[in-house]
Amino acid sequence: SAPNVILISLDTLRGDSLSCLGYPRGTTPWMRTFFETEGVRFSNAEAPSTWTLPSHTSLFLSQYPDRHGVTRDFHSVPMAAETLAEHLAGHGYETAAFVDRGFLHHHYGLNQGYETYQQKGGGFRQILPSALEFLEKREGTPPLFLFLHTFDIHDPYAPPNPFRERFLLENMVPTTPEFALPHFDVMREANRGNLELTREDIDYARALYDAQILYVDHELSQFFQSIEKKKLLENTLVILISDHGEGFGEHGFWAHGWTLYEEMTHVPMLMRFPDRSFQGTLVEERVNLVDVAPTLMDYLGYAIPENWQGQSLMPVIRDPELKLDRSTYSQLYDNNAMYQGYLKLIEQKRPNPSKLNEERMPPRAIFNLDLDPYEEKNLIDDAPVDASNEFERLEQTVEVMKRQR
Template identity: 25%
Template sequence: MLKRPNILLITSDQQHWNTLGVRNEEISTPHLDRLAQGGTTFTRAYCPNPTCTPSRSSILTGQYPSQHGAWTLGTKLPEEKQTIGELFVNAGYRTGLIGKAHFQPLGTTEQYPSVESYPYLQNLDYWRHFTGPYYGFEHIELARNHTNEWLVGQHYAIWMEEKGCLHWRDYFMEPTGSMKASEQHSWTIPEEYHYDTWIAERTASLLRQYSDQGEPFFLWSSFFDPHPPYLVPEPWDNMYDPDQITMAAAHKGEHDSNPPHFKLTGLENADFSSYHETGFTCHGMHSHVHDEQSLRQDIAIYYGMISLMDKYIGHILDTLEQCGLAENTIVVFTSDHGHFYGHHGLIAKGPFHYEDLIRIPMIVRYPGHVPENQTSEALQSLVDFAPTLLDLAGIPIPRTMTGVSQSEVWRGRQQQARDHIICENRHEPTSIHLKTYVDERYKLTVYYNQSYGELFDLKEDPEERRNLWHEPTFAQLKSNLLLKYVWAEMGKEPIWMPRISHA
């Protein structure tokens, strides 16, 4: 009987697809480069939603956000949903998650309770005694803060105390910590107490445990960076010179043919009030006006955050090798979605489905099975991860999973497993409800109850500067793509059982 492969999933948070060292020579990522040299880099991987909770839930379930229920931020993945963690446990695997989960919201109600909510996440006595099970993971160690956010707590805070950092609150914002205003770019927290160190240390500990017990595992090592606020401890805060960084920017007139919310982003006092149906924060629905020098400094820190994360990914990869696990472990690196830092004049994220936001970095290494030092343009989606990993482990794929298995593509035996991807973004019930269809060449974005949209030719216009939606010459192309999009939507409907009789 063939030995079952171990699986190590390593994710960053909202990393732009071409910030990977093998794509951008401005950034130093020697350990991700090492991973790429031993495997295949997929240059056309996409998220199924450009925000955290929906995309992370798609990784877990193999379903799209419109199917698994966590349709936007501030919602949660229903506990009764079948997850890849449960399926691996049932097959005799050990399962663990270290770092960011974000399967549940920061708010909680009696009808929709959340253990990841504030102030619950700062009840350290609770978290000292709760390490799982959670969504199919036998063992979890979690945190929710990005850099010095006041949402710090859970297992990360406990770890800092165990490391002797009893004054850890000094490094975080009020009301949890003592900081009255956010630090700018340089974070005073010593690297030894940084959450990258925590994630790598705890991941390595589990790897050694699994190795000692000789048990197959599915382990998710989930990093928080490079998420704003832009903060990183020394010396990483000075690793990159802001004046030497290549800047992205909007081109004059590029939003003239775009939907209305694109045009508002360039105004100092943009009024997005008509989009706020729920009353909660709408990512991206704010002015994106920025100062170039400040943005240069932000990007320099963003790069520094990636390089620091890369160092600790290296520690994890080293532990795999030291434990003798590397040869039989599938290692996948990716991000939950992308990010804007000046691209098209935009900052952070929002309902703007440019490649910079929905396209993500992705590397797969599996010695002897996945080709080494290769790149592939085969279309990939995070919704494919669950069925693919199950397939590679020889575990039956549930019929309810609507992602496709990419196992033969990852192995280099097949050119492609899908001819399109779909990215959903329903951040408000109706006013921010859009879906994007991308195939080998074209990208089509439609909006709920709206006649406007986007159509880009990624071959002739890879920077997506010319929206063809309203151009008469491309009316037939748009019509054809709209039909393909409808077929794609029909094709991803789950069928939980096969038809077994005449009636």
């Protein structure tokens, strides 16, 4: 019979903050067993955008933002678009989603294709019990596509006890009074250059952020223990992703939705297949969230829609040494990043009302991510490729995407 599918989106989770992907702090002990030992990990997954609405739209439509057009906070998913949930429903799946607040509200159209769509708010502490109750009441057929989402890792950084103190050292306190509770308003002022945050502020915020990850990992462990005891996890594919990362002052920026640097684009992508197929696999090839839907359709044996821009990752899951000869993209308003092998090109055109200087946000940048994963050295004047040709190719690709909407 067709397997069940559980897709989990942990909003705002950086790809380099999971202990199951090498982060030194023990942020994800449950994920380490569930995905590192029993599943497949992608160490170089990128988000198609660096804020919630366009990135989730790309996840469900397998199209980059400049293709689907949902790029502003007053946009919504076009009614004519067919989401992943709609495609799976067409193949006989029951579809259900239990999500948090904000851009997951049905007003934005991400509910298209779901028979059950509950926006609970309150994070996983409210969402997961509702999802578990729903699962317990099901009679078992037809196969289920379940989507879970939370803002628990999003600012403000306020992890509940006992998780709050987990990574705070004895002398770890913020020096900026406004930063006692790290939240977006303070980060925005720092991004605009109106407030200078210190190393102590950064360490304090990162400790609280990491504690929120540990809390979410704990909530997921309890949820999956419950459904496993009830034998509701049998014949189920589990996929965990995030829609974007989070900045902590790298390149002068905090939070997300400001730049296309790796701290905001690099995200986790983890999969656990039925019968633990492909367990222990690590894929280092660079992939994108637009690849999730095609991978799922391919695994289930369904045709991949022609207008999807992502690519099935089943070939690299079966053979992690395989190289994908293609470019992938991240897009933020009028800014674009293109990934080609180990190179990343960023072109930033958006007029900046915050008057951010070019040192922090140069119009063009090229980075060798293999040698410089934190993007500290801009190779624009010493690039291993013809920079003008590559940026011209990027611009042409973006224009084609816009014309294909």
